[in-house]
Amino acid sequence: xxxxxxxxxxxxxxxxxxxxxxxxxxxxxxxxxxxxxxxxxxxxxxxxxxxxxxxxxxxxxxxxxxxxxxxxxxxxxxxxxxxxxxxxxxxxxxxxxxxxxxxxxxxxxxxxxxxxxx
Amino acid sequence: xxxxxxxxxxxxxxxxxxxxxxxxxxxxxxxxxxxxxxxxxxxxxxxxxxxxxxxxxxxxxxxxxxxxxxxxxxxxxxxxxxxxxxxxxxxxxxxxxxxxxxxxxxxxxxxxxxx
Numbered sequence: 001x002x003x004x005x006x007x008x009x010x011x012x013x014x015x016x017x018x019x020x021x022x023x024x025x026x027x028x029x030x031x032x033x034x035x036x037x038x039x040x041x042x043x044x045x046x047x048x049x050x051x052x053x054x055x056x057x058x059x060x061x062x063x064x065x066x067x068x069x070x071x072x073x074x075x076x077x078x079x080x081x082x083x084x085x086x087x088x089x090x091x092x093x094x095x096x097x098x099x100x101x102x103x104x105x106x107x108x109x110x111x112x113x114x115x116x117x118x
Numbered sequence: 119x120x121x122x123x124x125x126x127x128x129x130x131x132x133x134x135x136x137x138x139x140x141x142x143x144x145x146x147x148x149x150x151x152x153x154x155x156x157x158x159x160x161x162x163x164x165x166x167x168x169x170x171x172x173x174x175x176x177x178x179x180x181x182x183x184x185x186x187x188x189x190x191x192x193x194x195x196x197x198x199x200x201x202x203x204x205x206x207x208x209x210x211x212x213x214x215x216x217x218x219x220x221x222x223x224x225x226x227x228x229x230x231x232x233x
Contacts, residue, residue: 004161033221042207042225043162058220090161105150105211107221109161 003027004110006091012116019078021113023091025071032074033092033107034058034066043090049074081117089113120145124208124224131198131231139193139227141182141208149210151175151184151191152221156205165193165206200231 005024013019023032033048035058045058047066055066063085065077078085092107125140143149150169154162166175171186180195191208208224 040225042223043221044223045220048220092162105221106152106164106167107162109163111159111161 004091004093004108006089006110006113008113009111010114012118013081014118015082016080019081019115019117021076021089021091021115023074023076023110025074025093027093027095027108028071029093029095029108030071031094031096031105032068033094034064034074034076035090035092036060036087037090037112038087046076046089078115081115083117085115086117087115089115120149120210120212120222122208122210122222122224124206124227126225126227127205128228128230131229133200133231133233134197135231137193137195137198137202137229139206139208139229141191141193141224143189143191143208143210145189145210145212147212149212151182152209152211153180153182153191153193154207154209154223156207156226158204162207198229198231200233203229203231205229 003026007022034046035043037043044060046064049055049068067075090112091110094105094107121144123142152167153165155165156162166177168175168184171184174183182191182193205226205228207226209221211221
């Protein structure tokens, strides 16, 4: 997990409360991602960022918002948490988008944030 | 749509046994293929990758060959160790198009190796 820190690592909250997860990187990588991991689903992309203030939706973005005001920080917010958002959330970073002439996109992942919504 | 299908686990093996975890994919265009590994309590780590047909990725005794004709990228290891116990994810990225670079994961296969 060198260069990526997720906080909090564990959180228990109640339905309807707002939650913010933070991802902090020291690698100065342009791309940052939020995934959720659920049994039987593998990892699914929630949102990603390709620069400061530049973000886009992933496969399962409903109920989530993100912000990136600095290169090093990517925040994931659940405005009103629901039990279906109980999951393990992983942040990841990469230098480039990959593809084309730049080659394969290799992601480096954080250690994860376990969120339980009661 | 683009997807990855890998064999369901859990897979339980004895130490020094041969390992195969099957992975097939569906993709438009020519994807890059990956195996990531997740040890207990940790995030995912890249295990190996291949960027074009017939490429073989290898690392830590694990190997996988990009087979375009069978759209497969099976993970193999000749002799597993207890320390290989983990969850293994097959994944792809598209090299062109609107979703360029975004990783698409399989559901993961849990491997347990017994001494």
